[in-house]
Amino acid sequence: MASIRTRLALLGSAVALTAGAVVPAQLTAAAPAAAAADYSWVALGDSYTAGVVQAAGDVFEIPRDGCERTDQSYPQVIERDLGSFFELTNVSCGAATIEDVTSHAQVPVGRSVPGVPDPEAPFDPVPPQSEAVNAGTDVITVGVGGNTLGFADILFKCLELGQGTEGKGTPCKDALATGIPARLTKVSTDYDQMLAKLHEKGPNAKILTVGYPTIIPKDTSKCQYGHPHQFLSITPGDLDWLRTDVLEPLNTAIEKSTATQDAATFVNLYDSSENHSVCDADKWVEGVLDTDNRPALVHPNAKGHRNAADEVTSAILNAIVPKD
Structure with missing residues (x-):
């Protein structure tokens, strides 16, 4: 290559x-x-694309629309890297579901955290992200699926159920495991519909689906129970379950849906970020709080977006430039 x-x-x-x-x-x-007009690129996705948290840079949308696209998020990094070759339209939005990309108008939540709404909320609805795609679009990148799975809700339930356990047991797995297969089935169904919609809107576009990075290490002994810069009150047993039964299957579902589309390619962020989880010293994903004690709620920092930018850049160039 x-x-x-x-x-x-x-x-x-x-x-x-x-x-x-x-x-x-x-x-x-x-x-x-x-x-620049010869290569039109539309970036779609959720908070793992938009950036959202302070560890992923400053919000550059003025006035704010509540989607919280940051200047260190990977679409913006790539736009700076590739200069004038691409005209970027970035409509990614924090908290977006697959249906928000496909067909639903979304009401953004800004930097709201549970129980503490963004002081500038409520925000006006934004159109379905797919409306940014048209017949002249050359490249579409889309990173979405976690909110359709309900990962944030699962995470907060695990935080709640892990309190007072001293890190023992699997209270979250015990409470939620039976519902995960249905959640993953919905991700697959919605993802298939989204890809069909994107192909319809941009029939000449190369579609790059972007997976999620490593969040939890294989060795959860790296994770310190109760540490706010890691997973706070989630038990090691529940972290193992979240990795093997929730997060890795989410990436698998996205990759399988992508494989059904001739014009689509899956971008794997998981392998390249393997040793940069929330619990690693050189972390590319922050914990409940980032290292500056700001809310991060398990989102990529600027280093994580830099890695995503490298992987996605390679995929974009492979998609539009003939191989040697």
Whole structure:
């Protein structure tokens, strides 16, 4: 596989030729401005795409719409990396479900946490994210599914049930395990419908579905019960269950749905982030609180978005630039 640098060089040549210019096959800072329109990219997704938390940068939407897209989120990082080659439309939104991407208008919640609404709420509804896609769209990236699964609700239930256990047992698994298969089935069904909708809206677009990173380590002895920068009151047994029966199957469901679409490719963030979980020293996902004691609610930080940007950039270039 060609390196990102090589593929950028090829992209620079392709864009220049499309614009009618003759340039060397190197990426140059003087790429024709008109070339931007030749590659239209729409970024869709939930908070793992939008950024949302302070550890993922500053919100740059003025006025705020409540979706909390941050300047260190991976779509914005990629836009800076790739310069003028892509025209980015980023409509990702915190708390989005798959149906919010496909067909539902969403009422954003801003940086609300349980029991503490965002002081600027309520926000106006935003249109279904798929409305940003059209026949001229070349690339669609979409990272969504966790909210359809109800991961935030599961997480907070695990936090609640783990209180007072001293880290023993699996109270969350005991209470919720029987309902997980139905949740995963809904993710698969909704994801299939979403991909069909995106293909209908953007028939010429390459669709890149973006999975979720490693959140919980395989070795949960790394996780300290009661630590606010990790999983606070969730027991080690429940962390093992969340990893093997909830989060890994979520990625599998997304990957399987993606495989049914000829124009879609799954972007795996799980493997590259394996040693950068909430409980690792060099974490790419923050815990309940980040290391500056700000609410993070188990979301990627700027390092996590940088890794996602690298993986997604490679996938985008592979999708639009012919392989050597």
